[in-house]
Amino acid sequence: MNNEGPAANGGLHLIPFRGLRYVPERVGSLAAVTSPPYDVVVRPDGLHHLESADPHNIVRLILPQAASPADRHRQAAETLTRWLSDGVLAADPEPALYVYEQRKGDLLQRGVIGALALSEPSDGIVLPHEDVMPEVVADRAALMRTTAANLEPLLLTYRSGGELSGTSAVIERTILGPPVIATTTEDGFSHRLWSVTDAGELSRIRDDLSHRQALIADGHHRWATYLRLRAEHTGSPGPWDYGLVLLIDTARYPLQVRAIHRLLRRLPIADALSALDGSFRVRGLDVSLEQAIGTLAEAAAEGNAFLLAGDGRFHLVDRPDPELLSGTVPRGRPEAWRTLDATVLHATLLDHIWRVPDTPDHITYIHDTRAAVTQAERDGGTAVLMHPVPEEVVRELAREGVTMPRKSTSFGPKPATGLVLRSLALD
Structure with a gap:
């Protein structure tokens, strides 16, 4: 060398x-x-x-x-x-x-x-x-x-x-x-x-x-x-x-x-959904995985949105309470970071509402969408399916020296x- x-x-x-x-x-x-x-x-x-x-x-x-x-x-x-x-x-x-x-x-x-x-x-x-x-x-x-x-x-x-x-x-x-x-x-x-x-x-x-x-x-x-x-x-x-x-x-x-999805191994989906009452809008979707991902993309264009799975169907979670976000998402960061789905997932959903520790015993990060759904249904957990972050947003935050929550993207x-x-x- x-x-x-x-x-x-x-x-x-x-x-x-x-x-x-x-x-x-x-x-x-x-x-x-x-x-x-x-x-x-x-x-x-x-x-x-x-x-x-x-x-x-x-x-x-x-x-x-x-x-x-x-x-x-x-x-x-x-x-x-x-x-x-x-x-x-x-x-x-x-x-x-x-x-x-x-x-x-x-x-x-x-x-x-x-x-x-x-x-x-x-x-x-x-x-x-x-x-x-x-x-x-x-x-x-x-x-x-x-x-x-x-x-x-x-x-x-x-x-x-x-x-x-x-x-x-x-x-x-x-x-x-x-x-x-x-x-x-x-x-x-x-x-x-x-x-x-x-x-x-x-x-x-x-x-x-x-x-x-x-x-x-x-x-x-x-x-x-x-x-x-x-x-x-x-x-x-x-x-x-x-x-x-x-x-x-x-x-x-x-x-x-592409997005990286989360498998919440110890959180049954029924408990995950009930905890969201009054904080997010939740809609059940009796459609295929491909159609559910398309619906997620449409919702994500308007604001923070997630798909939950684990009980044989999909649940679109979107339109979070603005006051809830204001009180749970850390301040002092660029707006592009504060509005990321991954930021809201970790700061608002995982830390505040569901109280799920970000440890391997509780959260598995899965790149393949179908695999995340299959494992959640098999193991009785909750799959949180994410929408990908545009590359230009990733690059701009990196240039500003701002790091995103871990496992936010999959290139x-x-x-x-x-x-x-x-x-x-x-x-």
């Missing part, structure tokens, strides 16, 4: 690394060893499905199963070491940046994977937009510390003027050649990966990104983990000063922004985990 510090003008500093990749001959298929990011896997169903897809599926590293956290992290490290020793994973011969493409139907996304120099939010280089849960950061840090590896990239976005130059021009030239990885996962997405090692092309990417600012689209907990581990490794610059990321120019490849498509890993021991 080139251990020079961040670019002098304070922009993004992305450097090549020797990627760890699966050896195709040693696994059933590349698709069978990949996984969604660790926090998107719907456990336990999705975890068991992925584990059974191939004995070398990446979930055995990102979500190891053992009796205690220490055992889980140690097991992941031992598994990684064994797979390297057995030739299941191998390091590329020279450092590279990686052009990554995802495609499904009309949806096309391309970006660059590399090791990014870490920076603090106050530097204004990489902007977080959500709060994090300390216990999740602690767990991810322990896993990363024990394995000495970045097992999956964060998803960062930046915006160029949309012109075909700099990084985007390198990407378009690179995809004309043969990829080092090409596979299609069971969700219908095709994935292709190219290695960029040419000094001239690497220089063009470096110069183009040196004045860019990025937004964390997905991976706030992993970014906080990077910063924590960097603080533990003080002294001369080294591999812990960088973290694995995928950078997407959303001026050329706009991301989809996608997310990179598949398992296509390329970064070993800090190699760097």
